[in-house]
Amino acid sequence: MSFQAVPPPGNGDPPRTVSISWSCARKFEARPNLVTIELVGLNQTLAQLGLPIDRLFMLELVLAEVLNNVVEHAYEDLGQGVVELSVEVRDNCILCSVTDQGAPMPGGILPPARRHNPNELATDDLPEGSFGWALIRDMTKDLKYLRDDGSNRLSFRIDLRG
Numbered sequence: 001m002s003f004q005a006v007p008p009p010g011n012g013d014p015p016r017t018v019s020i021s022w023s024c025a026r027k028f029e030a031r032p033n034l035v036t037i038e039l040v041g042l043n044q045t046l047a048q049l050g051l052p053i054d055r056l057f058m059l060e061l062v063l064a065e066v067l068n069n070v071v072e073h074a075y076e077d078l079g080q081g082v083v084e085l086s087v088e089v090r091d092n093c094i095l096c097s098v099t100d101q102g103a104p105m106p107g108g109i110l111p112p113a114r115r116h117n118p119n120e121l122a123t124d125d126l127p128e129g130s131f132g133w134a135l136i137r138d139m140t141k142d143l144k145y146l147r148d149d150g151s152n153r154l155s156f157r158i159d160l161r162g
Contacts, residue, residue, distance in 0.1 A: 020049055023088040030074070030081045030100065035067040042087060049089065055160050058139045059094055065132040066098050066154060074102025074152060089160075093141075097155040104147045110154075113137045 024045075028034045043060050047053070067083060075081040084099040105111065113134035137143060140156035147153075 020051075021090050022046075022049060023086070023090075025087075026085045028083055028085075030067075030071045030083045030102070032068070032071055035064070035071060035083075038085065039063060039067070042085075046087075046089070046094075051089065051094075052160060055094065055158055059096070059158050062136050062139050062156070062158070063096065063098075065136055069132065070098065070100045070102060070152075074100050076103065078102060092160045094158045094160065095155070096157070097153060099151055099153045101151050104152060105145055108147055110143065110145045 024042075026038060026042075028038055039060055042063070043056055046056055046059070063085075067085070070081075070083055081100060081102050084097075086095075086097040086099075088095040111133045113136075114131055136156070140158055143154075143156045145152070145154050
């Protein structure tokens with residue numbers, strides 16, 4: 001973890017920024033309780049860096065969707081597996097990468113973002129699935145999926161500025 005802080009500006013000096021550079025790589029079993037532990041630990045660590053709370057909330061929602069999809073779908077037939085999570089803070093954004101060796105995405109591509117107007121459908125008529133992908137797509141930039149040599153790799157970024 002490296003921090004670089006610049007003193008506050010004096011009279012008439014241009015405003016300066018605080019630059020934060022931080023990264024981590026984690027490897028853990030694809031189990032719901034371990035996903036929760038990893039998310040809580042990551043959120044606490046990033047909050048200590050002073051990152052905007054609204055962006056940390058977005059990151060937690062996105063990673064919860066992504067990691068739970070890995071647990072529930074990628075390793076559904078295998079019953080167990082490992083998730084690799086890489087998170088980096090630099091250049092005013094959070095860069096994330098999630099890798100697993102589970103089943104590939106259907107059709108080898110990211111699922112579409114399903115959107116439905118709940119006012120137009122009865123609750124019992126709402127279709128199941130893919131709503132999380134709308135959330136993931138809305139909250140991230142540069143969302144990419146790659147299947148290579150038996151591994152799934154999903155990467156994205158979340159901007160730290162509005």
